[in-house]
Amino acid sequence: MLPYPALHASHGGIWVATPDGEVRGISRGEAIRLAADTPTLVLNAPLVAQRLGYAELSGLDLLELFAFLRPARFMVPTPKGLAAVTGLPVPESDAAVAPFLRDAAAALLAVMEGEWPEREGAWHAAQSLFRLRWTWAPAVTQRLAKPERAERWLFSKLPEWEERAPRPAPRTIAVDGADVVARLDALTGAGAERRHGQRTYAAAAADAFAPRVVRDSPNLVLAEAGTGIGKTLGYLAPASLWSERAGGAVWVSTYTKALQRQLAREGERLFPDEEERKRRIVTRKGRENYVCLLNLEDALQGGFAGRAAILAQLVARWAAYTADGDMVGGDLPGWLPTLFRRNGSTALTDRRGECIYAGCPHYRKCFIERAARASADADLVIANHALVMVNAARGRESATRPTRYVFDEGHHLFDAADAMFSAALTGAEAIELRRWVLGPEAKARGRRRGLAARLSDVASYDDGGAEAIAAAVNAAQALPSDGWLGRINEGAPFGPVETLLAAVRGLVYARAPDAGEAGYGLETELAEPDPGLVDAAGPASAALEALLRPLLALGRRLESVLAEAPDWMDAPARARIEGAIASLGWRAETVGAWLALIARIGGPNDPDYVDWLAVDRVEGREYDVGLHRHWLDPSRPFADTVLKPAHGALVTSATLKAGGDWSVAEARAGAPHLERAPARFEAASPFDYAGQAEVVIVTDVKRGDLAALANAYARLIAAAGGGTLGLFTAIRRLRAVHARIADRLARDGLPLLAQHVDPIDTGTLVDIFRDDSRASLIGTDALRDGVDVPGDSLRLVAMEGVPWPKPTVLHAARRLAGGGSAYDDRIVRARLAQAFGRLIRRADDRGMFVLLSAAMPSRLLTAFPEGTPVLRTTLDEAVERASRLSLARPLGHEAATA
Structure with a gap:
């Protein structure tokens, strides 16, 4: 057993288990002092840190140990999930979790003493992690003997994909109905x-x-x-x-x-x-979903520092055993990146279109290229x-x-x-383009490479390519650079594009209506622009045209290199140039769309598009400014x-x-x-909605009363014994409700998970929810469609109100073209139908759909399947009906007569 205490914190309290076997509840202050002074065993350190209100918490996280020992394996990141992978009994109470963590840690470390399929590469990774001061490194290295044979480096043992002949075009055939059946x-x-x-x-x-x-x-x-x-x-x-x-x-x-x-x-x-x-x-x-081996190599060789470097080592362990290299929704545990506060996982993928294809030393092993060839x-x-x-x-x-x-x-x-x-000329998009062209500037870290570093060798086939690259690099200096938002807010923009964005910001604040949700984004139509915006448009357009011309010239130069096919042009080199042409075409297309959007300033309206200006904010903090264009259809x-x-x-x-x-x-x-x-x-669905489900519209929860809304959610969840999916239309209200009811429910043994509150990715939240029939989950739109939880874990869906569409500029234009209020009704019906669809997933499911809004129009009730009983009632009656969800009798027959 490890000589460390174990700490468990939930909304129901805080417990510690000491090495001498003592288990006791402690205060938040005592827990913080313990975690600050002593190496402590925890499960999901960011979540524990949030529960303690101590952001600097760093302990021996059992999730990190599991990721090291069992790369590319799934585990629900809860005590129940940990019990499943260690073979230990599930702790019966919150107080029992702390000693369980000590037993689980011992069971995980014991994996290294037996048959261990993932032993290959572990010793080398452990040595690197020891140098990085990973908290688990001493315990791991003590138990890992140096292998008799040198371990193969990750990049040498990954399999290579093979080139194959092009696939013939599909034959023309008819599919017979009888054969299909x-x-x-x-x-x-x-x-x-x-x-x-x-x-x-x-x-x-x-x-x-x-x-x-x-x-x-x-x-x-x-x-x-x-x-x-x-x-x-x-x-x-x-x-x-x-x-x-x-x-x-x-x-x-x-x-x-x-x-x-x-x-x-x-x-x-x-x-x-x-x-x-x-x-x-x-x-x-x-491409942005797959680990980039070149980025990973850079991270392993010093490109990352601190906790990000530890994440890179754990990702490298996973990369040696993954089925497909997919970091988002694949076999990399969704909870792993969230354990690292700055989430360095995004830097391990190709999110900027900087791939050099055959110029990469790992091209033949690339997960992205392998998937592309396999799909062919x-x-x-x-x-x-x-x-x-x-x-x-x-x-x-x-x-x-x-x-x-x-x-x-x-x-x-x-x-x-x-x-x-769509197209968006914003500060964030423009600075990304600048980085794509220029590469790292000043003291920037990482593998980022500019246009010259990526293409100078293949583009220098003659002087034209080198000149185009130089012109693009020079023109990109006019794009926003680091600190652009601060300069705009201070009224000191630098360069023509920043000046345009400053004019956009000023006009938005002058014209945008007061947002109902204070602190969120602002927007206004791109119509009747003021002189400042019109004056800024010309220089910004000229600057972008100066960038577009060399990008197009470089693309043509590379196309001619392919056409002339010099002696050194083998298949990998051709693939590299083809990839560069595609990337240049994408960027040139983006700049062209920006120019069309700028031309709209002071010009005629194009009826095929909807254009507007926006300042994007989160809780009052600005993070982007720009012009937007979407197709009307x-x-x-x-x-x-x-x-x-x-x-x-x-x-x-x-x-x-x-x-x-x-x-x-x-x-x-x-x-x-x-x-x-x-x-x-x-x-139509074959389910018996009349007997399996019912819709209850609560009529006495006043709109805008947060205390009443929180009370309604708490009472419904408690009555149903958990198993509730709560849907909100605003993150602010979701957080306010969670803050009011999470502790209250936890005292009754009903865990409450919350999107936008818990430091856990949405997919993992759903996994935890599915795995615990007493847990409930609240969230926003992403949960309205992406939740498939059949069985007892989901028996009640509660929506805070009618999900009317947000009155944005884009929505107003489509509403006008789509029939006015009828267009709104279609959107609401679709959202209600999608939310209700989470409830009954198989023939033996039963459940209740609750809408906490007296203002639900009867015309929208057609969103629910035909035959589903609908009842308008008080919260007390809804709570009483929710309490029957644990009883084995059909729902609906009473509602039908109410």
């Missing part, structure tokens, strides 16, 4: 119940895989299928059948990481053999909406672009397209870029019509911009 039966299993809705859904989805008959107009199928239909296997049946017979890849695109993980699990039905499954099903994400030969590629659009708009893989798509969670396509095809560029080149696409969701009719679904999916009309399919 037979494939579905094979996927569901011989003993499975044959669901009529799933079979008709699969047959309808097969139309998306028929041969295309009209150029630039795919076979588009819109399918709304309620929860429980079995959409995933329903579309995997025709997709896998078409891929098998046509020899092409089907891209299945999702919006949430939870659905990506579900799809990966369902892949086991298609290909039970693990090795075959890895070849046939590939998950693709954006896969049957199914699991991606997300953003990546699909980015690849279609500016991807390097034009020769292997998919011809068939499945867009699951299709109700999010409009929002994903809105983000993808982003489904138009989506249709042009993604749908028209495709041969077939299925867009599916449980709430595809967004609370409206089929015209709404078609408009948001881009169908009006295609020559051929889409096919439609609709199937």
Whole structure:
């Protein structure tokens, strides 16, 4: 056993277990003194620090030890989760957690004494961590004997990907409906119940895989299928059948990481053999999700300092055992980066488009390149909406672009397209471009490399390339630099772009209406600009044009280098130049969009776009200023870029019509911009909502009364015994409610997790919530769609009010074009339907949906499934009904008669 005390802090109290076996409750002040003076065992140090109000807490965190010992393995970061991985009994109370942590630490350290699959590389990593003064290093190095053979360095043992011949174009085949149903039966299993809705859904989805008959107009199928239909296997049946017979890849695109993980699990039905499954099903994400080996090497060799350097060593341990190198939603524990306050994990990925491709010494081992090549030969590629659009708009893989798509969670396509095809000339975006061109300035740390460092060798094939780089570097000096926001606030901008941003800020503060949520962002239309903004536009435009010209010239120079193909141009060098051309094209496209946005100042309005000025703030602190442009209808560029080149696409969701009719679904999916009309399919959920669920509208919680709102949440959660998902429309109110009720609930043994409060990533919060049926979770929009918690862990969903859309400039323009109040109603219905959809996920689920708003209009009740009982009542009655959730009897029959 370690000679250290263990400390546990929750909303219910603070306990310490000493090495001599004493366990006692202590005060916050005593706990802080103990943690400051003595090495202390803790579980999730940032969370304990928050509970103590002691930000400087540093102890021996068992999560860090687990990450070192079991890289690329999953653990729920709670005492229950720790018990599961150590084989120890789950502590029965908060007071029992502190001694349990000492036992768990001993059990984890004992892993090194037996059969240990992750032993390779541990000794070398432990020595490095010892030099970095990692708190666990002494205990680990004492138990780790030096291996008899020298351990292979991470970058030497990672496998290399191989070049393969280009994949032939898919064959033209028709998918027969009977064959699709037979494939579905094979996927569901011989003993499975044959669901009529799933079979008709699969047959309808097969139309998306028929041969295309009209150029630039795919076979588009819109399918709304309620929860429980079995959409995933329903579309995997025709997709896998078409891929098998046509020899092409089907891209299945999702919006949430939870659905990506579900799809990966369902892949086991298609290909039970693990090795075959890895070849046939590939998950693709954006470059910023994968660890960059060059950045990691730099971090390991001194590019990081302090705690960030320790994180780099733990990530290196993970990189040696990871399945795919995905740091966001992959097998890197989501809680690991959050243990390090400055979250250095972002510096280990390529977030700025600085990849040098074949110029990188680790190019042949790169996780990103491996995933790209694997997807070219896969049957199914699991991606997300953003990546699909980015690849279609500016991807390097034009020769292997998919011809068939499945867009699951299709109700999010409009929002994903809105983000993808927008433009923002802000200080944060402009300084990123400056860094991309110039590289590190002054005393900047890290591997960041400028345009000259990345491309001077390949661009110097003649004088034209070198001159273009020099011109770009010179022009980038006009972009905002470090400290730009402070200079703008002080009225002393430097350079033409900073001067433009200062004029934007001044006009926003002069015209923006007083925000209802004080301290949050401000915005105003880009209309009737004042003379200061007009005067600033000209010099800023000239500065950006001076940057755009050499970027375009450099791109043309590199294209000519490819065309002339000198003797040294092997395949890796060609790939490097192709990547540089794509990166330059992306940046040039961005600058071009900025110029178009500046031209709008004092110029005519373009009816296809919505333009506005904004000052972004968080709790009164400004963090960005700029001009913004969005498409009024982003489904138009989506249709042009993604749908028209495709041969077939299925867009599916449980709430595809967004609370409206089929015209709404078609408009948001881009169908009006295609020559051929889409096919439609609709199937209601098979669940018995009348017996499994009910909607309760509470009429006596006054809007704006935080004390009453907090009391309502506390009473409902306590009555239900936990298992509650609470949804808020504002972070400020969420935090205020959490502060009022967390301790109260903890005393009753009901943990309360909170997004935007607990220093834990959202995915891990959901994992903890799913793992504990007495826990509750409160959060904002991200939890309205991304939570899939079937069973007893989620039995009550509570919303603080009607989720009206925020009255932004963009929303006002779309509201005017979309039918006024009817447009608002469609948005609210969709949000209510998505929130209600969290409640009943399988046939044996039961639950209650509570809306804490007397102002709920009856016209919006169609958001809920037909037959769902709806009751308007007082909070007391709602609490009484919530208390029945633990009773084994159907809900709804009493509400129906109330």
